[in-house]
Amino acid sequence: MLTKRIIPCLDVKDNRVVKGVNFLNLRDAGDPVELGKRYSDEGADELVFLDITATIRSKKTIVDLVERVAENVFIPFTVGGGISTANEIDILLRAGADKCSINTAAVQNPDVLAESAERFGSQCVVLAIDARRKKGESGKWIVTVKAGSEPTNIDAVEWAVNAERLGAGEILLTSMDADGTKAGYDIELTRVVAEAVNIPVIASGGAGTLESLAEVLEQGKADAVLAASIFHYSEYSIRQVKEYLAGQGILIRPVR
Amino acid sequence: MIVVIDYSVGNVKSVRNALDFLGIDDKLSADPDDIRASDGVILPGVAAFGYAMAELGDLAEVVREVAGAGKPLLGICVGHQLLFEHSCELGEHDGLGLIQGTIEPIPQDMGLTIPHMGWNAVMPDVGMNLFAGLEKEEYFYFAHSFCAKVTDPEAKVAKMEYGRLLVASVQKGNVFGVQFHPEKSAPMGLDVLRNFDAICREGGIC
Numbered sequence: 001m002l003t004k005r006i007i008p009c010l011d012v013k014d015n016r017v018v019k020g021v022n023f024l025n026l027r028d029a030g031d032p033v034e035l036g037k038r039y040s041d042e043g044a045d046e047l048v049f050l051d052i053t054a055t056i057r058s059k060k061t062i063v064d065l066v067e068r069v070a071e072n073v074f075i076p077f078t079v080g081g082g083i084s085t086a087n088e089i090d091i092l093l094r095a096g097a098d099k100c101s102i103n104t105a106a107v108q109n110p111d112v113l114a115e116s117a118e119r120f121g122s123q124c125v126v127l128a129i130d131a132r133r134k135k136g137e138s139g140k141w142i143v144t145v146k147a148g149s150e151p152t153n154i155d156a157v158e159w160a161v162n163a164e165r166l167g168a169g170e171i172l173l174t175s176m177d178a179d180g181t182k183a184g185y186d187i188e189l190t191r192v193v194a195e196a197v198n199i200p201v202i203a204s205g206g207a208g209t210l211e212s213l214a215e216v217l218e219q220g221k222a223d224a225v226l227a228a229s230i231f232h233y234s235e236y237s238i239r240q241v242k243e244y245l246a247g248q249g250i251l252i253r254p255v256r
Numbered sequence: 257m258i259v260v261i262d263y264s265v266g267n268v269k270s271v272r273n274a275l276d277f278l279g280i281d282d283k284l285s286a287d288p289d290d291i292r293a294s295d296g297v298i299l300p301g302v303a304a305f306g307y308a309m310a311e312l313g314d315l316a317e318v319v320r321e322v323a324g325a326g327k328p329l330l331g332i333c334v335g336h337q338l339l340f341e342h343s344c345e346l347g348e349h350d351g352l353g354l355i356q357g358t359i360e361p362i363p364q365d366m367g368l369t370i371p372h373m374g375w376n377a378v379m380p381d382v383g384m385n386l387f388a389g390l391e392k393e394e395y396f397y398f399a400h401s402f403c404a405k406v407t408d409p410e411a412k413v414a415k416m417e418y419g420r421l422l423v424a425s426v427q428k429g430n431v432f433g434v435q436f437h438p439e440k441s442a443p444m445g446l447d448v449l450r451n452f453d454a455i456c457r458e459g460g461i462c
Contacts, residue, residue: 001376001377001417001418002372002373002374002375002376002418003374003375003376003395004374005374005375040442043442045374045375045397067269070269070270070273071273071276071277072277073273074273074274074277074439074440074441074442074443074445074446075397075440075441075442076397076399076437076440077270077440093267093269093302094268094269095269096267096269096270096273097267098267098270098302098399098437098440099399117304118304118307118346119303119304119307120302120303120304121302121303121304121334121400121401122371122401123302123371123373123399123400123401124302124399169371169373169399169401170371170373198364198369198370199369199370199371199373200369200371200373200374223369223373223374224374253375253395254395256442256443256444
């Protein structure tokens, strides 16, 4: 059977890995090439690279950096941030990415999901959703775009279902309310989305304690957990996380 | 030298990064002469079946020719699927027909997520050269929605369990296919590529 995946995430700005709280107050967390190699060697199941300044940066710089990170990464490598066309995905795949995540562009032009899926296969197309709890209404989340800076009136769960229909092969689901807080994932959001779609859901935002990781995999029904701060600042190693989760009876690929 | 076929589709860069890391002499090429002169050929792939077959174009005949002549050939992911006769992914498409069988959707009646995406334990049949030296069950990374149904009596098959037993890898003489991504399967995957290189350097399977 499939194992649950542990995925460190590199949020990249100006060629450095950074991490903030609720997408703000960024602080430096290291060199993306070094961190990528470290996580690949340490037994991570996948690596995500998000260019968080994609909208204003030169794409060429990012492609070069993706290429350098990929040279040392022998686990699946997903790249996202500012991707808006199938041709850009092609360029990133050629640079060494294995999958690409699309966020804002898919909201603005959902056809890009279908076009990319047709060309590269669904397994290559990740829809990233930055979701925020709707004020005054429990159990509702809205989609935000442009790195969380712009709310839409789109329901996050409906959008996930639509994206699957259009050809997305995976959902990278970030809770903006929880991101960087280390207070635990948004279990309810993750579960509602995971139950609504038939494609894998990666839970993101809020990783803190080891218990919080187990919780979102079991109660949240996530297929994978994404975490940044806890790995970048060496609070836990990949091995520690995996051994803990395996001890909880969760199917995990052992670190060799 | 191993030629990685460049057919403008697929994660060729990832495959080459892994080969370079292992110190394997490799070349990315779409030149029939390079393919004919190589010790072995890798047909990579991250694409839909029909698109990949169309992009392969005239090279399909060259691949059939060298595989028929005994040169080791390794298909990865959609490259593995192209080795078979037919696929029904987004329409009806013929493949290379090197191994008897078809490409079909992973059954969706088990309530499992599709694509089958992530790390799954693979159980090879005895004598499958790509898995030499590996444990009986090792984890490899998969990302696919379609899967081979092998009908070839001469083919050996490695299985994985996802609701039911599915084909993870195939070997028929000098023709090898892996549904998983060895270039993305950490040390175990690199071992598979190293084994393929050894097969190529030995001049194929006798």
